[in-house]
Amino acid sequence: MKKIISLLIIALSILSCNDVKRDNTSERELKALQSEIDSLKRLKVNKPSEITEQIATFLTFQDNNAEKAMNFYVELFNNSEIVNVKRWGKDAPIEEGKIMHATFIIDGNLFMCSDSPPIHDWDFSPAVSNYIECEDENELEQLFSKLSENGNVTMPLNNYGFSQKFGWVIDKFGVSWQLNLK
Template sequence: MSIKTTISIVLLAMTFLSCSNNKNEKNNLNEIKLLQAEKDSLTAIITQNKTIMKNQMIRSLTFQDGNAENAMNFYLNIFDNSKIINVNRWGKDAPTDEEKIMQATFELDGNLFMCSDSPPIHDWNFTPAVANYIECESESELEMLFTKLSENGKVMMPLNNYGFSQKFGFIEDQFGVSWQLNLK
């Protein structure tokens, strides 16, 4: 059931309860207050989600191997100030394994990402031509990210001075996602 449908039902129930001539008018008023609080909570969630998503460019990672949750948790453990915002899972009658991620939204150091486990297998996958580019504040941050992200992955350009940067590295992580790391 969508949030808009839920809010409509709550408002309808509030109208019905407020119009009834029941002896338990005090109970009805309490129920109306509870329904109003629930409506306010749902409205706040909708507003928050719209604010988060408004004018945001979000990286969307589609996993065809069922690794969306593993990748998301891997990234959350590497990047500071990271959190899961929302996770929707495939249900019992889904075209993929139950409980795989239908869509998850998460934040890595202030940057929004989405991921999903795709039921159909496509003719495409991740490409290094589109990479996550990170400006690192320090050499230690750059080296830590490079080490962790390249573990079980593929180094495409080792950390070095390539003329356009004092230190730069390009890797594909163990999930096939590409990362360009640059020292400011």
């Protein structure tokens, strides 16, 4: 990437230093090259280990189930781990040891959660859900089975016309999941 930008900068320098009279075509080419350089400067290529998430799913639990839910998801999905957990202390507005803030990875995606001391007028909504593209039917059925255990199936596994096999479930913690077979 740096080589491409360097070459384009050199090309622009040569063109701008050239005493040859520029015609409209040269001006257009120069502007196109400058546009290309500007686009490349905005492009940031990251190695997978350097990717930082700017958007993460944050799950606020009002029933003190943050840790149970986090452990359930990390065990259920491949490529998952708990990254960091901060707990409420003894003088907190909630039971000591409950999760103040936790960060975890589900299949390579950043999630966060907490046990909320105040009880809000809202809870999880199926209108916002986690959408999972499953590699094969076995993965789809296993995830659907585990996520629907003690939960609520809103759309059973089926062919709905937009997918060969799709299901939607709200798990036992109230979190909504759409599962789709690629």
